[in-house]
Amino acid sequence: xxxxxxxxxxxxxxxxxxxLGILALSCILPLINLFAISFSSRAMVDANAVRFWPKDFxxxxxxxxxxxxxxxxxxxxxxxxxxxxxFVNLSLTILVAYPLSKDDPRIFRCRRLYTWFFLITMCFxxxxxxxxxxxxxxxxxxxxxxxxxxxxxxxxxxxxMMNFFKGLPKVIEEAALVDGANWFVTMWKVxxxxxxxSLATVSLFxxxxxxxxxxxxxxxxxxxxxxxxxxxxxxxxxxFDITKITSEMLMRNPNLLEVTGRGIKGALILLCTLPxxxxxxxxQKYFVTGVVMGSVKE
Amino acid sequence: MKSKKVxxxxxxxxxxxxxxxCSSGGGTEAEKTGDSTGTESGSVNTSEGDIAELxxxxxxxxxxxxxxxxxxxNNVWTRxxxxxxxxxLNYTVAAVGxxxxxxxxxxxxxxxxPDLIEVPAKEFQELAAAGMLADLTDVYEQxxxxxxxxxxxxxGGTQLASAQIDGRLYGIxxxxxxxxxxxxxxxxxxxxxxxxxxxxTNMEELLEVARAFRYDDPDGNGQDDTWGIGFQKETNGQxxxxxxxxxxxxxxxxxxxxxxxxDEDGSIAYTGIRSGMKSALAQLNQMYEEGLLDxxxxxxxxxxxxxxxxxGRVGMFYGNEGVPWGAAKSCIEMNPEADWQCYPIVSxxxxxxxxxxxxxxxxxxxxxxxxxxxxxxxxxxxxxxDKINSLESSEETLNTFGVDxxxxxxxxxxxAVALDxxxxxxxxxxxxxKAALSGEVKPEEIHPEAKRYYETIKxxxxxxxxKTNDSLGWNYYxxxxxxxSWNTIINSYKANDILVESVFFGASTPTMxxxxxxLDKMQSENxxxxxxxxxxxxxxDEFVNNWKTLGGDEITKEVNEWYxxxxxxxx
Numbered sequence: 001x002x003x004x005x006x007x008x009x010x011x012x013x014x015x016x017x018x019x020l021g022i023l024a025l026s027c028i029l030p031l032i033n034l035f036a037i038s039f040s041s042r043a044m045v046d047a048n049a050v051r052f053w054p055k056d057f058x059x060x061x062x063x064x065x066x067x068x069x070x071x072x073x074x075x076x077x078x079x080x081x082x083x084x085x086x087f088v089n090l091s092l093t094i095l096v097a098y099p100l101s102k103d104d105p106r107i108f109r110c111r112r113l114y115t116w117f118f119l120i121t122m123c124f125x126x127x128x129x130x131x132x133x134x135x136x137x138x139x140x141x142x143x144x145x146x147x148x149x150x151x152x153x154x155x156x157x158x159x160x161m162m163n164f165f166k167g168l169p170k171v172i173e174e175a176a177l178v179d180g181a182n183w184f185v186t187m188w189k190v191x192x193x194x195x196x197x198s199l200a201t202v203s204l205f206x207x208x209x210x211x212x213x214x215x216x217x218x219x220x221x222x223x224x225x226x227x228x229x230x231x232x233x234x235x236x237x238x239x240f241d242i243t244k245i246t247s248e249m250l251m252r253n254p255n256l257l258e259v260t261g262r263g264i265k266g267a268l269i270l271l272c273t274l275p276x277x278x279x280x281x282x283x284q285k286y287f288v289t290g291v292v293m294g295s296v297k298e
Numbered sequence: 299m300k301s302k303k304v305x306x307x308x309x310x311x312x313x314x315x316x317x318x319x320c321s322s323g324g325g326t327e328a329e330k331t332g333d334s335t336g337t338e339s340g341s342v343n344t345s346e347g348d349i350a351e352l353x354x355x356x357x358x359x360x361x362x363x364x365x366x367x368x369x370x371x372n373n374v375w376t377r378x379x380x381x382x383x384x385x386x387l388n389y390t391v392a393a394v395g396x397x398x399x400x401x402x403x404x405x406x407x408x409x410x411x412p413d414l415i416e417v418p419a420k421e422f423q424e425l426a427a428a429g430m431l432a433d434l435t436d437v438y439e440q441x442x443x444x445x446x447x448x449x450x451x452x453x454g455g456t457q458l459a460s461a462q463i464d465g466r467l468y469g470i471x472x473x474x475x476x477x478x479x480x481x482x483x484x485x486x487x488x489x490x491x492x493x494x495x496x497x498x499t500n501m502e503e504l505l506e507v508a509r510a511f512r513y514d515d516p517d518g519n520g521q522d523d524t525w526g527i528g529f530q531k532e533t534n535g536q537x538x539x540x541x542x543x544x545x546x547x548x549x550x551x552x553x554x555x556x557x558x559x560x561d562e563d564g565s566i567a568y569t570g571i572r573s574g575m576k577s578a579l580a581q582l583n584q585m586y587e588e589g590l591l592d593x594x595x596x597x598x599x600x601x602x603x604x605x606x607x608x609x610g611r612v613g614m615f616y617g618n619e620g621v622p623w624g625a626a627k628s629c630i631e632m633n634p635e636a637d638w639q640c641y642p643i644v645s646x647x648x649x650x651x652x653x654x655x656x657x658x659x660x661x662x663x664x665x666x667x668x669x670x671x672x673x674x675x676x677x678x679x680x681x682x683x684d685k686i687n688s689l690e691s692s693e694e695t696l697n698t699f700g701v702d703x704x705x706x707x708x709x710x711x712x713x714a715v716a717l718d719x720x721x722x723x724x725x726x727x728x729x730x731x732k733a734a735l736s737g738e739v740k741p742e743e744i745h746p747e748a749k750r751y752y753e754t755i756k757x758x759x760x761x762x763x764x765k766t767n768d769s770l771g772w773n774y775y776x777x778x779x780x781x782x783s784w785n786t787i788i789n790s791y792k793a794n795d796i797l798v799e800s801v802f803f804g805a806s807t808p809t810m811x812x813x814x815x816x817l818d819k820m821q822s823e824n825x826x827x828x829x830x831x832x833x834x835x836x837x838x839d840e841f842v843n844n845w846k847t848l849g850g851d852e853i854t855k856e857v858n859e860w861y862x863x864x865x866x867x868x869x
Contacts, residue, residue, distance in 0.1 A: 046628035
């Protein structure tokens with residue numbers, strides 16, 4: 001049987017498509033513009049003549065970035081940070097969320113106290129300078145771990161995991177305990193295998209966070225060689241100091257005046273976001289399930 | 299239900315806290331600088347033998363490249379310092395641009411300052427007042443070479459005096475070349491020819507040119523798409539704005555947007571409230587009504603205006619001497635017919651127009667007071683002057699310590715206490731290049747760095763001034779060639795003694811710190827409103843009154859006090 005659509009419904013659908021189409025275009029067009037700018041010559045970019053297709057094709061901006069040692073160093077730093085940060089965050093999230101999910105006071109008497117203990121960190125922070133002082137007094141400044149340890153327990157993820165654990169049937173746990181498993185084994189062998197979906201969500205949150213974080217890199221790292229990619233992207237100063245450009249530099253490297261701030265910025269933004277853009281469509285469904293997951297409770 | 303209430307309460311708390319967190323930033327900073335006791339440098343200043351080790355905080359340009367095997371702690375400069383002076387530099391913190399200021403704030407807050415630091419003017423005042431800097435008076439007297447002294451005191455010692463507190467020297471300022479901040483009138487000569495006019499020599503002629511550029515289709519494309527004269531939105535910006543500056547236009551009426559100049563009675567007064575400014579704004583309003591200005595100028599910054607210049611919509615604007623490198627360069631690359639030339643600014647009255655220049659002191663090199671070797675900073679400064687800025691330095695020295703001819707890497711970028719050349723060096727170059735081009739001296743006899751520029755210009759001229767294929771040669775030619783901005787205009791400004799210099803260049807006075815930002819905003823809004831006709835020109839008088847009562851008078855008083863205190867020795 002075919003459901004007949006009323007006229008008003010048709011109009012609604014048409015307008016809906018137009019509206020969503022415009023919304024989608026407004027997201028993708030700036031990126032395309034950036035792409036076109038990054039492949040255009042300096043004069044064209046300076047005259048603001050570039051729209052959605054490169055004019056006077058030039059790869060000078062990419063040559064400039066890829067010829068720079070710093071880009072690779074920062075890229076490696078970010079990869080390391082994402083991998084290590086993911087591992088640390090995920091293991092600590094599970095270790096915190098599992099006990100906090102036991103709301104039976106006979107199992108975990110001080111649960112309330114600990115829940116508040118963790119929740120408070122979500123609402124109150126020491127502020128920039130005191131946090132920096134703590135990190136610097138424990139000698140973490142200029143160390144890789146300054147990027148990992150200060151945010152080692154992501155409370156938002158703990159909340160998601162906690163609610164997910166709570167949602168699992170208690171009888172499974174009781175069965176495991178009856179069979180002689182201790183708490184740790186129950187968590188490891190029963191709860192974690194059952195939570196793969198929410199673990200994927202939390203992983204995605206954590207990975208995206210680590211990929212995008214730039215401010216901690218800026219304040220904790222003393223030398224640009226140690227900047228993660230996003231800090232480097234943020235910090236690159238693209239104003240060429242004209243007084244410092246000499247004719248020799250230009251003779252050796254005629255491209256120097258051919259790259260503009262905007263061209264390099266465009267190229268860098270694309271090079272830095274491309275990896276996460278490629279991964280995103282495949283993980284996006286977990287994002288949606290993950291956000292909904294914690295919201296329904298028994 | 300109960301948990302929901304708790305959650306709501308919690309969220310409200312979060313919002314309130316995050317709001318208050320935003321406003322609490324300033325407080326902590328003030329606390330930190332107030333507390334000067336117990337500063338301990340994290341560095342080790344042990345003297346092993348005769349080697350002085352210094353930790354350094356360094357501002358990067360973002361363009362540094364190193365030769366194979368070199369890095370910031372091991373390069374031709376650090377090796378030279380170690381061999382020649384026994385000074386070992388450890389660069390512990392380095393960052394680019396604004397990030398550097400952020401790192402500096404963190405270092406000050408955590409009282410973990412390195413030995414040798416580069417600081418902006420505001421932080422210099424704070425650190426010096428808090429007693430965190432070493433007194434350099436004696437070491438400067440003993441160690442500074444004649445060359446360094448002449449570079450630092452080229453302006454009669456006024457800028458160096460800004461680094462003194464109660465007669466003691468606490469830092470080495472990067473002496474600024476104020477000359478280069480004055481405005482020139484840039485005009486597209488191909489458009490001038492097209493409309494059959496000469497370069498303007500007074501305001502009437504300038505208006506005529508502007509009308510022709512606006513309505514006589516100077517680009518010949520048959521479309522109404524050109525503006526008479528280009529301006530951007532910053533009427534009175536802190537660091538000026540080029541292209542599209544207003545200062546050159548205001549100067550036609552004897553007024554300046556943010557200069558401090560002596561009045562008839564000898565006291566220092568703000569020029570942004572001079573009566574001439576009212577006429578200038580009224581004139582701009584008239585031009586706006588005539589359609590000579592882009593109605594969108596109030597939202598366009600210098601970058602946006604540059605786009606208009608590059609794409610051939612603007613053929614006349616006020617700007618500084620560096621314009622051939624930016625917008626005008628893109629313009630000739632887009633359109634080979636285009637050509638630009640700079641002219642002296644014009645006057646609207648019988649008096650000659652006097653361009654204004656500003657000293658923009660933006661950095662000081664300082665030594666932590668806990669450092670045991672404060673004399674190192676002077677030695678390092680000497681080294682840079684000897685190697686790079688000396689007019690006697692040989693081509694070989696420049697190749698070793700300056701631009702490496704093999705790789706094109708500018709090694710001077712990672713020298714410590716690198717004080718850029720003072721004014722007289724530039725002037726010497728321009729004179730030498732001009733003499734070499736006219737054949738008065740042989741190119742071999744002039745300074746090796748000047749010779750490099752000379753060769754670029756010579757090649758450009760020899761190849762028939764082909765600016766399409768040699769836009770770089772065009773840059774140099776317009777910049778320091780015989781028709782260049784510096785030679786033709788700035789030197790003639792100076793020769794005729796009409797270049798005016800704003801006398802205030804210290805860090806903000808106390809009232810400036812609290813009120814200047816809102817006063818500047820008020821000034822800018824009033825100017826733009828009068829130009830665009832949303833306010834009558836008479837609103838200017840009201841603005842002047844408001845400016846005075848809302849803190850302007852206090853600031854004027856403080857500026858006069860600063861002036862008397864700073865220049866009492868030198869006057």
